[in-house]
Amino acid sequence: MAARRGSTANSYLDAPNVDTPKGHMSKKTPGGDSNVAAIRRRLSVAGGETSLDGGIERLSVAEGDEGAISGTDSRCAVTEYSGLSKKGHAPYNPRKKNQDSLIMADHEGTNSLVLCVLDGHGEAGDGVSQWFKKELAKEMFNHPSWVDDPKKATKDAILKVEQQILRNSRVDTEFSGTTLSMAIIRGNTIIGVNIGDSRVTIGKLGPDGKIVAEEFTHDHKPDTPAEKKRIVNAGGRVFAVEYDDGIDGPPRVWLGHMDVPGLAMSRSLGDAVAHTAGVISEPEFFERELDPATDRLILVATDGLWEFMDNDVCVGMAVEASEPRISVDALVREANQRWMKEEQVIDDTTVITAHLFGYHGGHA
Numbered sequence: 001m002a003a004r005r006g007s008t009a010n011s012y013l014d015a016p017n018v019d020t021p022k023g024h025m026s027k028k029t030p031g032g033d034s035n036v037a038a039i040r041r042r043l044s045v046a047g048g049e050t051s052l053d054g055g056i057e058r059l060s061v062a063e064g065d066e067g068a069i070s071g072t073d074s075r076c077a078v079t080e081y082s083g084l085s086k087k088g089h090a091p092y093n094p095r096k097k098n099q100d101s102l103i104m105a106d107h108e109g110t111n112s113l114v115l116c117v118l119d120g121h122g123e124a125g126d127g128v129s130q131w132f133k134k135e136l137a138k139e140m141f142n143h144p145s146w147v148d149d150p151k152k153a154t155k156d157a158i159l160k161v162e163q164q165i166l167r168n169s170r171v172d173t174e175f176s177g178t179t180l181s182m183a184i185i186r187g188n189t190i191i192g193v194n195i196g197d198s199r200v201t202i203g204k205l206g207p208d209g210k211i212v213a214e215e216f217t218h219d220h221k222p223d224t225p226a227e228k229k230r231i232v233n234a235g236g237r238v239f240a241v242e243y244d245d246g247i248d249g250p251p252r253v254w255l256g257h258m259d260v261p262g263l264a265m266s267r268s269l270g271d272a273v274a275h276t277a278g279v280i281s282e283p284e285f286f287e288r289e290l291d292p293a294t295d296r297l298i299l300v301a302t303d304g305l306w307e308f309m310d311n312d313v314c315v316g317m318a319v320e321a322s323e324p325r326i327s328v329d330a331l332v333r334e335a336n337q338r339w340m341k342e343e344q345v346i347d348d349t350t351v352i353t354a355h356l357f358g359y360h361g362g363h364a
Contacts, residue, residue: 075111076185077290078298081354082324083115086332088304088339088346100302100348101129103182105137110147112186114140117198117350119302121263122176128165128270129178135161150184151285154193162269162281175261177270180283181217183300183354185290190298192217192286196265198302200286203315205294211319213311216298217286220267223251227266236277253277292357297324304349305331308338321361324353 087098099120106113114137120129139160140146143153158180166173179196192200194217206212220227222238231238235256241249252262255277263274269281297318299305305314314331321327328351339346355361 075106075108076113077188077190077292077295077356078113078115078185078354079356079358080324081113081115081352082328083117083300083350083352084328084332085117085350086336086348088348089336090345097126098348099125099129099178100304100350101126101133101178102350102352103133103137104352105141107141107146110150110186112150112184113354114182114184115298115300115352115354116180116182116193117300117302117352119179119196119198119304119348119350120176121178121268122271124172124176125178127171128173128176131165131168131171132161132178132180132269135164150186150191151287154182154184154191155283155285158193158195158269158281158283165270166272173270174272175274177263177268177274179265179302180269181300181302183216183298185298185354188290188292190216190288190290193283194218194220194286195267195269195281195283196220197306199300199306199311201299201301201311201315202295203297203299203319204291205296211296211315213315215311216288217284219303220265220284221251222253222264222266224266230280231266231278234276234278236279253279290356295356296359297327297356297361298352298354299331300352300354301331302348302350304339304347305335305351307335307347308342309335318353319361321353323361324355327351327353327361 081104083102083104085098085100085102090096101118101120103114103116118129118132120126136157139157140153143157146153165171179198180193181198181200182193183200184191184193197219199215199219200217202214202216203211204214222228222231228238231253237254237256238251239254240251243249250264252264253266253274254260254262261274263271263279267280267282268274271279299314299318317331317334318327321330331351332349335349336346
């Protein structure tokens with residue numbers, strides 16, 4: 001196993017005036033309010049647009065975003081799907097890369113479809129997420145347990161790809177990493193896989209005949225009791241930075257003796273320094289059968305979507321779209337507008353919408 005490099009010469013926050021142990025930051029930092037907003041949220045904010053629609057690549061004029069395969073798949077519960085990864089906006093750093101990535105891959109031999117989003121963070125976050133995009137599905141499908149035990153195959157593949165990136169001298173993972181949220185649909189079974197604060201949500205028919213949201217995977221936040229206990233037992237600390245404007249940042253993970261790295265999640269891939277403070281890369285699995293009578297769609301998205309839009313709002317917007325391609329465009333557009341209104345910056349945003357059992361949006 002590759003050793004996790006442990007230098008603490010950098011910080012995810014790049015923030016002045018941070019005190020121990022509670023954390024305090026003046027809002028009067030260079031760059032104005034938008035700079036403070038970015039520091040507070042730990043943004044990955046830049047990137048063009050590539051998507052595949054019906055198996056045909058579709059490029060937009062916006063450079064630096066990334067899309068994925070859209071199309072149909074009748075071998076499993078998913079009958080139509082589309083994905084889009086769009087760069088964020090940061091006025092103080094217009095050349096920063098899009099650090100999100102996505103994977104959309106099917107395996108005909110097992111009637112399986114893999115839908116996955118990755119939210120990179122840190123200086124080399126784009127390199128980490130891109131490496132997983134390049135290698136993960138291949139490792140999953142080639143694993144000897146993929147046919148009979150997809151959870152084991154997925155867990156082992158994630159570990160293998162993480163070890164590859166930790167050993168890669170061209171990508172510095174000391175203070176860089178990525179989240180991972182994945183839906184594996186095999187026949188009518190869905191397996192959720194989560195590491196970090198991206199998310200899988202299912203839209204299903206509720207008792208009143210309306211489509212409601214089911215949060216299928218759960219975010220890994222540092223202040224969740226079980227996650228915090230593990231971090232503290234490993235010698236790490238969990239606290240939020242306090243700001244003069246009275247709006248605190250999210251709870252973050254810190255070393256026991258230094259105010260680094262300030263990671264705003266309790267599980268991630270990469271992040272060598274954070275892993276010495278109790279952050280882990282262990283995936284959490286969720287599984288259930290999809291019901292043709294009630295289940296309508298799946299959303300897989302990074303926190304660029306979820307930060308200012310809850311599950312019900314997102315599912316409500318998704319069901320209004322007649323096709324997944326329209327759904328992802330509308331969700332990303334709305335998320336971007338809310339980011340600008342709240343923070344004057346925009347996080348990278350990646351969304352996948354998958355329709356189930358021949359569902360067409362606009363009705364229950």
